Amino acid sequence: MRILLVGEYSRLHNSLKEGLTALGHEVRLVSTGDEFKNFPSDILLKRKYNTGISKKIKVGLFQLFGIDISSISLKNQFLQQKEKFKGFDVVQLINESPLGILPKYEKEIISFLKKNNEKIFLLSCGTDYTSVKFAYEKKFRYSIFTPLFEGKISEKEFFPALKYLNSEYKDLHNFVFENVDGIIASDLDYDIPLLGNKKYLGLIPNPVNTNKLQYSAFTSEDKIVIFHGINRANYYKKGNDYFEAALSKIKQNYPSKVEVITVENIPYSEYIEKYNSAHILLDQVFAYDQGYNALEAMAKGKVVFTGAETEFLERYNLEEDEVCINALPNVGNIFEKLEILILNREKLQEISRNAIAFIERAHNYISIAKKYLDAWENS
Structure with a gap:
């Protein structure tokens, strides 16, 4: 089987790749390395404009015109190598926003992957619309939002998680759920909010290469x-x-x-x-x-x-x-x-x-x- 893994968090996809490869499957991993953690990828997309004067220009452009040059750069890096992302039996996204770019660009990439490969799956791993909404509505006894509810941190500072409740991320969520063949959770924090969803395939524990x-x-x-x-x-x-x-x-x-x-x-x-x-x-x-x-x-x-x-x-x-x-x-x-x-x-x-x-x-x-x-x- 030919398998494409898209995105990386905390080495999960690397370990899964090692297990799949050991079983004789052909696996390719594309990601941004998960920010400063620098996890390896077969195809590493480089997040640019994050330091110095280029970061100031990026922030200014986004504030004035809603243009995110980092997202555009990552999307272009992906599409410049698009032939490498065709013809797989399975594609798995590590998150609804697997490359961490603006939703409209994530949609372009996911649409391409859907069109040019056999099956596509979503791994619920890391903050996403479903888990954030569940936690924000206080359905857990406690959650990542507890510090926000207790006033330890402002909504502005919590934007990286709260953004998933915005209309554009909710729209991305709906788009992904409509287009994937199934959804898998990596642990109970993502399993519990997904229970009852018709495309939910269940929890598969994180793979660890001992x-x-x-x-x-x-x-x-x-x-x-x-x-x-x-x-x-x-x-x-x-x-x-x-x-x-x-x-x-x-x-x-x-x-x-x-x-x-x-x-x-x-x-x-x-x-x-x-x-x-x-x-x-x-x-x-x-x-x-x-x-x-x-x-x-x-x-x-x-x-x-x-x-x-x-x-x-x-x-x-x-x-x-x-x-x-x-x-x-x-x-x-x-x-x-x-x-x-x-x-x-x-x-x-x-x-x-x-x-x-x-x-x-x-x-x-x-x-x-x-x-x-x-x-x-x-x-």
Whole structure:
């Protein structure tokens, strides 16, 4: 089977490609590298006009005339190579806006892909109209919009997520849903809002290539190393303020027992290198399930504070905090769970072992690739 993967978030499509390739399929990945993370792609489209004077010109043109020269550049880069995107059995979009460009240009590209390939599928992964609307209407117990509802951040600052509720993005959503052959969710945060949709094919867990992720054991006499990676643009959406407040208390109470590593906005390869020495990784608060960074860290035996709500435990038949720590939007709760691990290294090692086994059982990239193939072939 010939498969085209369009767009990339947190290495998901790279890992899926590795699984599909291992099964003997021909796979091509085109993306913008997911901003500063610089994920590899077979065809890398370069996002231009994002720094210096060119960025100021871009902003001015958009404010005055509604022209986004970055979007036009990316669309042109794609269409200049359009022959490379024809004749595939399956095309999968990683999001309703897979290249992160203005909706009218996304439509042009998706129309081209629909016309020149056999089947086209949508992966609900990352913010989109469906998940944003569901969260904004407070249908989750808590969500990425909780900081907005609590007044921690303004609607203007939250525009990157709120824009999906605008008429042009709603129109893009309707266009994509009309044209795809099926929709797949990458985790429960996207699965729950899609339940009942006639084109929804179900949840397929994120694929993780455990062959590329090595476990490094830690000795009992070492300090416990806690890693906190911050994407400044998503600071409140990820609940980084809760993590920082809890870490402040931990450092004050246990200065001789812990080492804290904090990094901001670094490429994926550097991010991985920085957290390799950690025992505990602080990922995100406002989630029901784990995102890709959390899963890769769990595969390496890190104890991850992330989404692991009741719905997740029930789906995978797990106990609370068995394979990762459910990070609630509560500083005291996060502090207490960190404290338990700092004072109980056996518990830390037990969760570490459970995490590795869980990823291999539920997220192995080969078995997940087979699930995608079944979904595509039977739709």
